[in-house]
Amino acid sequence: MKTADPELMRAINRFLVLDTIRRHGPIARVEIGERTELSPTTVSAITAALLDDGLITVRHEGDIRSQSLRGRPRVMLALNPEAAWVVGVRLAADRVVCVATNFQGDVLSSLTLPARCASLATPDIADLVADGVRRCVGDAGLGLDRIKSVALSLPGIVEHGTGKVLASSVLGDLDAPLYEAITARLGIATIIESDANAITMAQHWFGQARDHDDFVLVAIEEVLGLGVMHNGQLFRGAHGLSLTLGDMVMGPGGETAMRLGDLAGQGALLADSRLHGHGLAQVHDLLEAGDDELRAVVARAGTALGVAIANLVALFAPPRVILVGSTLALGEHLLAPLRESFAAAIPAPLATLAEIVIDDTGDQLWARGAAAVALGELYGSPWGTTGPARHSQSFIA
Template sequence: MKTADPELMRAINRFHVLDTIRRAGAISRVEIGERTQLSATTISAITASLLDDELITPHHEGDIRAENGGNRGRPRVMLTLNASAARVVGARIATNGLVFVVTDFQGDILARLTLPVRVDGLPLPVFGDLVEDGVRRCVLDAGLGLADVTSVALAVPGIVEHGSGRVRSSALFRDPDVPLAGFIAERLGVAAIVESHANAAAMAQHWFGRARDCDDFVLVSVEDTLGLGVMHGGQLFRGARELSLDLGHMMMGVSTAQSQRLADIAGEKAILDGEHADLRLREAMRVGRGMSHVRRLLAEGDDGFAAAASRAGEALGIAIANLAGLFAPPRVILVGSSLALGRGLVEPLQASFERVLTGPLREVTQIVIDEAGDELWARGAAAVALSELYGSPWSTTGPALRDGPLL
């Protein structure tokens, strides 16, 4: 029988202990055991190592006394994260702007920065200049220098190969297969990570948002690209070679002649496609605010986009019902710019979802709509970086990250 890799098991157990402490704020070793189901010996060894590495700190809480009020007992030792143990930068990179956050070791924001500048189609060196400038400015705003930053994580649209740090395809770049993590790491001299928008959003929801109480859920980002994030057992699920998932390639239809990709029905471009007489809409589309402008038009009684929004919502509802049939998640969270269409998109989506979903799953899966701002996505990228630090062995020189573009 093949046994588990002991190093991998140690990393997994270490992650779960640190993540349990982060969620609790302050927690005893006994409570960690109750929540993680790890043995007292394992928890004692892990927490001793974490204390040696100054990643957690002990706090004494009250005194335990005998029930009859007799002799003084030992104070209960509570463990908390050492927030200053590491700082990371998370960034959401979209075609119409960049959002940066600097966080401490427990994910609290120390500084934030938004650069509303169009970045799609730029030569890679120019793109790198913008990212480097944003990282440096945000780190400076946090009262830090780059030497104080452990890693930088970028969330980008498209298909990302997380393990190698390569962007396989994205609207950001003219060429496929961009070695972005290595490029940014060389520019900054700091370990770099690249993640998909959907995975960063899923991590943000799990750490800070609508799934803090849920270790198993599905997230769909409804934007120009239709991204998919799957969280299982508190960990992101990635495909072969750690590829991110893409819902937009799901085929809709019952025959070859009738089939279309979901993105061709429900992607932002599909909804906004065509020539528009409204000059303000054209300008809004240029700066990435097309959906917000369409929502305003719909509220004013302009139903020119109502049919496209309804068609997109219906297709998304069917696709999400298929996801529910595959994964039976307790929660499906929808995020992204297309939610600005409001009821015109959401009501057809929910109607088709309920119509297609089989009986037993109606009692299991709940759809949650969250029109979260870009900062939450950037914070999710930071959480991706932190989750890797949580599982890494540390020493007096810092985290021992895996080989590749992170170094």
């Protein structure tokens, strides 16, 4: 029988303890053990090391001098918010959004820079991101030398660990090394992540899935992204690849095969020449005004999405499916046919399994999710006395 890698197990246990303190702190050691199912010895060893590293702090609950209390005060553990700072960045088609956060993910500053990213060369994108990071860090009252890492999220397929972008709607040159370009400009450890994974982390840490360690997220943007959280961890494919939903084939294959992204993505709507130059708010106004042809396009998109979500529920059996993305601005014109086709397609035994949650969240949460990706790396990374051996590419300086 193959023995588990002790360094990997140490990293997993360390992450579990830190994440439990983040989610439930201040918290006593005994409750950490109950929530993580780790032994008291393991919890004590990990928390002692985390205290030595300055990542957590001790708080005393109660006062031994109080006449109303007996015994010693309870020793509670909490994250040290000033243990580290990170920056999360969202790279979208027409803007770059940055947030600076502390070790527990609190937003200290945020910044949005308008830019037509898809028309920029990779060095220009790197310059734009670097400028945004510097300005955001300055707004937070920090120096760049205090930032532990930067996480950049963008739509597409990203190889976690190498930062290689295999496909993206916002990068014109996939062969250009974006990871290296940003790292060189900032001199800070950099992570490249899919925006679907980033917003999935954000929902788990701060949003609609704070109490769910298993859920599925569908990002309905210009491309269709997919995030899967399992046992509190992002599910990744081979080589750490992020997941995508837009390439799912809806019907027979071949040159004429229709992909889900063609039916359900915002790009399908913008392909209509009458919508050129209009944002989704204007598209919604046209729908409300009774544009039958446009309504049919949006209804087909909603129907296709409903079938796809039913397939995801059949595959993963999640208790919750979260829908996010700018295309949700189309409202019930999109969502009503989505719900109808989902109900028709879902197998009867699973009909009441998954709750579908609509969250029309703003840009800051997407960027904050990228920051959460960076923090997640820190939670499982070596500092002083704890942490795993480094594998493949090192993210943490």
